[in-house]
Structure formats: structure tokens, C-alpha cells
Amino acid sequence: MPGLFIDVKVADEVAKNAETAKKLVEVCAVDIFAQNDDGSLRVVEENLDECVLCDLCIDAAPRGSVEVIKLYES
């Protein structure tokens, strides 16, 4: 189920990179990221609304590759 309040978009090339994916899983305190068996990144939709807007994922990935969207602002 997608988030009601928050959406997170990750650029394809970053989502495929196992190393960056691992970093994103580590930095997010509310389990919004997970790794698939092949190491690629998966966004855990049911946890999206738990996002605390800490921006750690944005800082952990190459500039501009992770976007945290506040759906209530649109």
C-alpha cells in the first residue's frame, strides 16, 4: 500500500547498486528501504508513512538520486 503522506523515489541506477542500497537500508531508522535477494533496493511501501523526514537517505545517496516527497504539500 503506498503512503498517504510520504512517497520516496529512488533513481533506477542507485536502486540497482547493491552498495548504495545497503547504505540506504542502514541509515533509515523506520525501515523504508530493504534489499532484494540480488542486492537491489526495494522501497517498503507499508512503512512510507513512518518517514521522520530526517533526510539521511538523501545524504547517503548520490546527489539528487533519492527524493522524499510530502504528499500533503501537493
Add this chain to the structure above:
Amino acid sequence: MRFYEYESKALFRRHGMPLGEGHVVNSNAEARAAAEAIGGPVVIKSQVLSGGRMKAGAVQFADTPDEAAEKYDFVLPIEVGGEKARSVLIEAKSPVAHEYFVSVTWDGRRKLPVLLFSDMGGIDIEEVAETHPEHLSRTHFSTILPISERIAKEAISSVGVSGGDLNRLVPIVYKLMQVFLQYDLTLAEINPVAKLEDGSFIVLDGHVDLEAEARGEHKKLLVELGIGEDETRLARPPTEFELEGARLNAVDHRGVAGNVVEFDGNLGLIIGAGGGSLTLFDAVRKHGGKPANYCEIGGNPSVGKACNLTKLILGKPGVEKIAVMMNVVSNTRVDIVARGVIKGCLEAGKDPSKVITIFRIPGAWEDEGFKILEKYGVEYCDRSVSMYEAAGRAVAKL
């Protein structure tokens, strides 16, 4: 966390307070044997946590062991405030000349323990306070500075007790103050402490409440008194609504959202923050509202937790609307709670703008929270609106 009378007395006995012979029994044969061992008239007292035993007939007297066995069978099935007896206490009946009241409890306003003493014991102390205030003394004391018998002496003498009676009462009252402090109690009460016909003093009935958060600290005492870890000792067993709240709260370690007490009103409450929940609950009632529940949220619950709590409250039969109100919060994010309650409303199939009467949570991330509330058309206010006024706005919408 409340103690049964026999447990309170076991605690008092450890501290050298004067008590008569007593036996906890669980059959009429044991009641007979206890009365035989005492060897005279006895009192048969049902062991319940609720008040009002005397009025319910759950305290009886017997002159012989056979009569004690009979009275045991009479007392045991009596429910006091819907509560069944855990066991029965058989005690020697004392020849009472006069009864006194002494209690130590916590004064939330002064943030200090307060010692209450009256020379009109054995009856409802609220009645004494109302009809004979000169017979009730209130003496605050420190939890930090050392206490002395002087405090007890002043409290007792201020209602006119003097001479030998004063001297005999002082150590009992002083010990009660020590017990209160040593075990982190919220209440330590003796009603009555009796002067017997021979001039001696004895504790006839006792009542102790331990601060629930102090259970870990006093584990050893609880084990020694035979109080199990799973015993909640609330005044009544928890309802299914309350159990479900506790389950929801336990699923996720983040914050508190699910600590609820059930009432039979129509306004669901999602309230909290450092005593704010009590203030808000009272404010709703003062405005003529009928709360469907008491509740405590805080410590940054997750969105999921706040959502589940909202659904639980909205699902309670009779609940028409909810009010979301807290004191000013620094350790709970306004936007996270806003997300949780709105999500809960939507998942319950309700329109947040219609079902949330007021959202008053000023504090951390409130601007972000207010954006969410605006988006969903929920009425909100900031700290410039008092908790009392917010409660009034909620009640007005019912």
C-alpha cells in the same frame, strides 16, 4: 498497584507497627482453626481490593470457631464492587475505645507527600473533611530532607490529641511515613488505628498502593509478599477494549499510544503529555462532555501506533467523534501524531474533518503537522488556545 489488606499488614508488621493476631484462610476448616488459635471473638474480613466491604456485608464477627466457619461461608461469595474475595482474613476482635485515621499520600499540586491525620477514624475521611475540618490535619513533608517524629507529633497534636495518646500514636504515624517513602508508595493508610480499652494502640485496617513504575525497584518485597509479576492489581479487571489497547501499545516500542481506560461516553479521547491527559479529561467533563475513554499518548509513538489507537477508539460502540489534544510537547512530533490519527480515521472509513472535533497538539514539528491537518480539513489550534478551551470546542461539536 494496590495491596490486599493482609499484604499491607505484613508490610506494616515488618516495620514494627502494632497488629493483632491474624490468619489468612481459604476454607471454612481453616477459618475454624484460625479462630481456635486466636481463642476468642474474631473478625472475618473478605480480602478484596475494592472499598466498601463493611457496607457489602463482607466483614463479619464471630464469638466461636464454629461461628467463624459459618461466617467464612457467608463472606466468601459476597462480591464487593463486582470483585470476588481472594481469601479471608481472620483476626482477633479488639476491644476498641477510640478510632483514629492516618494516611500518607501524594499531593500532586504541592509535589510533596502529605500526611493526613484525624481523631475521627473508622469513618469516611471525605465526610470528616467536609463536616469536621478541624478534626483533620494536613502536613506536607519532603522526600529529600530527612524526616523526623516531630512532623508526626505536630500533625497529631494539631487536632487536639495530647498526653499518652499522642506519645503512643507518634511512632505508628512516623513509621507509616517511613514506609511510604521507602517503598515508593502512592498511598499508605491506616483506618482505623485504634486505642484499645487497656490504653494500647493497634492497627485495625491498612491500605497500601505502590507506584506501578516502582515494581521493578521493589521486586524483592513483592516476591516476599507473594505478589506475582502478572498481577496488575487494578481496582477492576481490564476490559477487552483496554486489553486491546495494551496489545497495540506493546507491538511497537516507539512511544506510548494504547494506554487506555474505558468509560461509557461518546467522545473518544486521544490525549496526553505530562499530566495533560488528566487535565484534558477533567476539562471535557467540566464542559459537560462524556469521555468514552481516558488515554495517554506521548514519547513519539509511530504513525502505525497512533493509527491503531485511533481505530480502536473509533471502533468502540457509542463513540461519535474524537478529540486529539495534548499539552505542549517537545518529545512527541505533532506531524507524526497528525498522520497517525488521520490515517486511523480513513482506515476506519470516517472523514477526518467530520470525526476529529479538534486537534490541539502544539510543539515539535507543529507547522508540518498543521499542513497535514489543513489538507484533510481538520480543525486545529495552537498553544494560544488553552487546553480548557480546546476541550470546550470539542464538546460543542457533539
